[in-house]
Amino acid sequence: MNIRNTLLGLLLDGPQTGYDLKQMFDSSLGFFAGASFGSIYPILKRCEKQGLVEMELELQDGKPNRKIYQLTLEGRKVFMDALSDELTISPYRNEFLTRLFFFGRLEGSRREEIIREYLSYIDGRIGALAELRPMVEENADAYQSLCYRFGVRYVNDLRENARMLLTEIEGEGKE
Amino acid sequence: MNIRNTLLGLLLDGPQTGYDLKQMFDSSLGFFAGASFGSIYPILKRCEKQGLVEMELELQDGKPNRKIYQLTLEGRKVFMDALSDELTISPYRNEFLTRLFFFGRLEGSRREEIIREYLSYIDGRIGALAELRPMVEENADAYQSLCYRFGVRYVNDLRENARMLLTEIEGEGKE
């Protein structure tokens, strides 16, 4: 599920502009996926060429015209295939664990700081999920709710794990 | 911590060839980072040009000559700066959650299957960590051990989370 397929999936809900899609992307899927305009606009254009979407121009005064993209049957098929495809997870890269791996080389005070930076990152994600909650309760379908709950458990587990780590490292510093 | 910086970090342990570095990479950091030869060799060459490492040729019969790379003071500095740098987490992309988000569009039987595929992926990671254990107990420093324990807790939490999800979805299917 690269950005292209995810965009096709979002278009199942109905025609959207690139701008709209970015907002949907960042809000609904913000917890586990993201996309910049620099990828969205070229991808939509490419999808149109390939017949996965169709574009309709909505003329506007003052503002740039809106390009409203709508899924074709072919585009729908491409998405459904991707959705049903065997799950393959691309190699996971964890910035924090990579740092931790080399902590032996780092001065003592900076170690705790970096873990705290990680904790504040996690808290940021917890906060973002909390803000998302009303939207989930209103608009989300059953699986999107499960997605949300998975995310909440995930970040809370992560937080506890990081807290334990901090305790262990603080302990070492004082011995 | 891109591949380049991670390689520099691994070179702190002493001079290594690109081939050695790949093995260190895949075994020690395999749980949370990876690198292919297609990235390692060009990066080492570039690092030499930039004065971050120095290369010494070890002539061999039959086999290609070994290029042994050693960290320079400048390379050490570059790594230490990266290690100490403020922690920034690049946007997290979760293949599984992205799928789950669109599960409403998927036929019922395929849903459970994909979650089971995810579980078997997690089990694979748990297994890989288990295999790594002897090496950690022998060679790892204190922080690499913490790294390992973090990893173990992480995958176990993930597994439980996925199991709960499966239960919830199975429940729905039978109602």
Next chain:
DNA sequence: TGACGCATGTAAAACGTTACATGATTTG
């Protein structure tokens, strides 16, 4: 008046993988 929201887009760069090529030696 400056920032933000709306709305589009391009070009360059960064980062990385996959597939290919070479070729000897060892192991099953």
Next chain:
DNA sequence: CAAATCATGTAACGTTTTACATGCGTCA
């Protein structure tokens, strides 16, 4: 006899971000 290990490397490709460019309306 085939496959894996050792050891290097290149070329093509894919994906995505960043930075830039445009320009109007609105809100503080």
